[in-house]
Each structure stands twice: as C-alpha cells, then as structure tokens.
Amino acid sequence: MAKEAKTNALRMLDKLKIDYAYHTYICEEFVDGASVADKLGQPRAQTFKTIVTASKGGKNYVFVLPVDRELDLKKCARAAGEKSLEPVHVKDINALTGYIRGGVSPIGMKKPFPTFIDASARDHERIFVSGGRLGLQIELSPDSLVKACSGEFAEITFDV
Numbered sequence: 001m002a003k004e005a006k007t008n009a010l011r012m013l014d015k016l017k018i019d020y021a022y023h024t025y026i027c028e029e030f031v032d033g034a035s036v037a038d039k040l041g042q043p044r045a046q047t048f049k050t051i052v053t054a055s056k057g058g059k060n061y062v063f064v065l066p067v068d069r070e071l072d073l074k075k076c077a078r079a080a081g082e083k084s085l086e087p088v089h090v091k092d093i094n095a096l097t098g099y100i101r102g103g104v105s106p107i108g109m110k111k112p113f114p115t116f117i118d119a120s121a122r123d124h125e126r127i128f129v130s131g132g133r134l135g136l137q138i139e140l141s142p143d144s145l146v147k148a149c150s151g152e153f154a155e156i157t158f159d160v
Helices: 008-015 033-040 073-080 090-097 119-123 142-149
Strands: 021-024 048-055 060-066 085-087 115-118 127-130 136-140 152-154
Touching: 008 136, 008 142, 048 073, 048 090, 048 127, 060 073, 060 119, 060 142, 073 085, 073 115, 073 152, 115 119, 115 142, 119 142, 119 152, 127 142, 136 142, 142 152
Parallel strands: 060 115, 115 152
Antiparallel strands: 021 136, 048 060, 048 085, 127 136
C-alpha cells in the first residue's frame, strides 16, 4: 500500500498505538456516507458518519452513527445531559473541527468534544469512520474508536 498523507486522525491513532487500517477512494467533492460505503463495498451498518451538534449554551458534542440511520436529537441531548441539541451548520464545521464536510473524523479534531458512538457499533468487530479528509476511511474496532476519541457508547439513533 502506498504511503498515505497523514491526517490528524491518522496521527492520533499512531500516537496512541491503536491498530487500524485505512481505505482510500476517489472523491472530488462531498458524497453521503451511504455512497461511500457502497463505493468501498463496506456494509452500511458498519460504516459510521460523524455529526457535530451544539447546545443552546454553545457547548459542542460529537455523535457517531451508522450511515443508514438518523440521529434522535432527544436521545442525544439526554446522553449529553442537555435539554436540546441542534446540528452545527455546515459552514461552521471546518472552523470548529479542522475538517471539512464529508471528511469529519471523530478522531483528532482541533479540540476534543464529548463524543458519543451509537451503541450498535458494539455489534461489529470492526467499523469504518472518516479518516479526516474526503476519500479516506479508517477501519478499527469500536473499542479502539472509544479510546481514540475518549468517547462512550450511547443509544443515539431512532429505533428501526
């Protein structure tokens, strides 16, 4: 495999000595997570997207969920100990996280935020998350993701 230009996410995993693999794909502009999963032949239930939210008081929280599911903002607020949360506007993502839309990794953001990973991640030996830029996915165990982003598992999606 050719040497990959390191993103903050990859550098963080290396620093923490966490086992991971990465997968690249051709991508010039934002595509949704389901399309990424399909392009790489990854199961959608094992491919996770990252959504950054804000409370009325301005605190930010990160939620990581399967690309084929949607956030239940009431469950998210409960997990975060807030009354309510709203997704951060796309135009604010880069300044807040250091990443761009479609390349937001829960690992290695500019500043650490409380991070919640959908409990369904525990159903899989390995999951996929953005590697910190368009065209890069990281494959790792759910427990490794928790370690890398100081996250915790929570019920954060709508019941299917």
